[in-house]
Amino acid sequence: MYWKIAGVLAPILAVGAIGAGMWGYQENQEKNSVLIKAENQYQRAFHDLNYHMDKLQDELGKTIAVNSRQQLTPSLTNVWRLAYSAQNDVGQLPLTLMPFNQTEKFLANVADFSYQTAVRDLDKQPLTDKEHKTLQALYRHSKDIQGQLQKVQTAVLDKQLRWMDVETALATEEKQEDNTIVDGLKVVDKSVEGYKDVDFGSGIGSLNATRKLKVQSIKGKPVTAEExxxxxxxFTKLKPEQIKEAKVVDNGNSREYQSFSVHITRKDSPAPVNVDVAKKGGQVVWMLDERDIEARKLGIEEAKRHADTYLNERGYRSMEAVSYDEYENLAVFTYAYKQGDVRVYPDTVTVKVALDKGNISGFQSESYVLNHKARVLPKPKITEAQARKKVNPGLKVEEARLAVIEDDRGQEVFSYEFYGGFNQDRYRIYINALTGEEVKVEKIKAPAL
Incomplete structure (x- = not known):
């Protein structure tokens, strides 16, 4: 009897063992595939960082060399774009457990300084001697940072170092056999900390101080990683049966505000969805769907309808699309909160729509989270007609409205907004609705809506 049972069970157990082995092999292959993809993403982000720092150095050199104000504005705009891109590259590296704050802060200040200078009317307010010295210092320091990053990059390529090893070592506090990456980046951050000769101006200092106060005033209770x-x-509205895995990472103190990053893997797609959630209040501040976008099929109006619906379904009411941009088969819409008939520009969100299928591939609401609040708006002390007289008569005004904007120090100003064209360029000019003073002149890069 025993031999009969054994004869029946043996093939079954053998098949079971083979099945378990195949399942284990498949699981291991899938795990390796995820690790390889993560490593590739880290490698790409680091090489992109080197590329953007190299281009940033070149562009800063141009700002020093050019004589024409017509050339200076686009060059400063490129500095802003590249500094922002480099900052984004740093954010994609596994450095949440290693201080790299000084470098991120430096790049953020470079972006703010170049943007504020670029949107200024340089015919009326040309660069000061102090600003020229700041650009020269930024050029020297960007060259220094680029040189140090290139050393790390060379070592990574020569020694075939892996970023996944860095992430594991930082998370477990294990000692690595080769600390080239960590040590190299610590040298970069320490060097940046010593850049005492850079004067970004009182505006940037006031802006940073204002942002810190806004971060401290975020409303709501702290949330846990599970929450x-x-x-x-x-927020993603993915159903449980669609989700393969959702991994939470604590971003620590590496950013202005504390947050969790949620890395979501779907069953039907190898492309992850990444979501950042503020620890205080639990609001989603950022979302990116990394799905590859195919050939364009949608127009801007249809894409905007998708963006409108997306915001409405997630509780963003009274939002008005104010501008859009297009690149790489994406439509990027910027929305501002509207209080009655007044546009509140500090309370903005950005929505990226994929132009192949119309799904939302990106969302950013940091400005909204930091700024949105109940406001008691004053009554204007001057009329729209009186404010219009303060505007350059050469501007062909197409739109006029009341708006809340931020000045160069990050302070809110109740203003009249005048949008229109001058020669071949588009501008937004803001006149203080209480005093009649000109607050800001912005040259518009993205088309208005």
Missing amino acids: AKRKALA
């Missing part, structure tokens, strides 16, 4: 995951999944 952050639930909020991220609810």
Whole structure:
């Protein structure tokens, strides 16, 4: 009897063992595939950082060399774009457990300084001697940073170092056999900390101080990692049966505000969805769907309808699209909160729409989270007609409205906004609705809506 049972069970157990082996092999292959993809993403982000720093150095050199104000504005705009891109590259590296704050802060200040200078009317307010010295210092320091990053990059390529090893070592506090990456980046951050000769001006200092106060005033109770995951999944509206894995990472103190990052893997797609949730209040501040976007099929109006619906379904009411841009089969819409008939520009969100299928591939609401609040708006002390007289008569005004904007120090100003054209360029000019003073002149890069 025993031999009969054994004879029946042996093939079954053998098949079971083979099946278990195949399942284990498949699981291991899938795990390796995820690790390889993560490593490739880290490698790409680091090489992009080197590329953007190299271009940033070149562009800063141009700002020093050019004589024409017509050339200076686009060059400063490129500095802003490249500094922002480099800052974004740093954010994609596994450095949340290693201080790299000084470098991120430096890049953020470079972006703010170049942007504020670029949107200024340089015919009326040309660069000061102090600003020229700041650009020269930024050029020297960007060259220094680029040189140090190139050393790390060379070592990574020569020694075939892996970023996944860095992430594991930082997370477990294990000692690595080769600390080239960590040590190299620590040298970069320490060097940046010593850049005492850079004067970004009182405006940037006031702006940073104002942002710190805004971060401290974020409303709501702290959320746990598990609560952050639930909020991220609810925001994406993915169903449980669609989700393969949702991993939460604590971003620590590496950013202005504390947050959790939720990395979501779907069953039907190898492309992850990444969501950042603020620890205080639990609001989603950022979302990116990394799906590859195919050939364009949608127009801007249809894309905008998708963006409108997306915001409405997630509780963003009274939002008005104010501008859009297009690149790489994406439509990027910027929305501002509207209080009655007044546009509130500090309360903005950005929505990226994929122009192949119309799904939302990106969302950013940091400005909204930091600024949105109940406001008691004053009554204007001058009329629209009186404010219009303060505007350059050469501007062909197409739109006029009341708006809340931020000045160069980050302070809110109740203003009249005049939008129009001058020669071949588009501008927004803001006149203080209480004093009649000109607050800001912005040259518009993205088309208005």
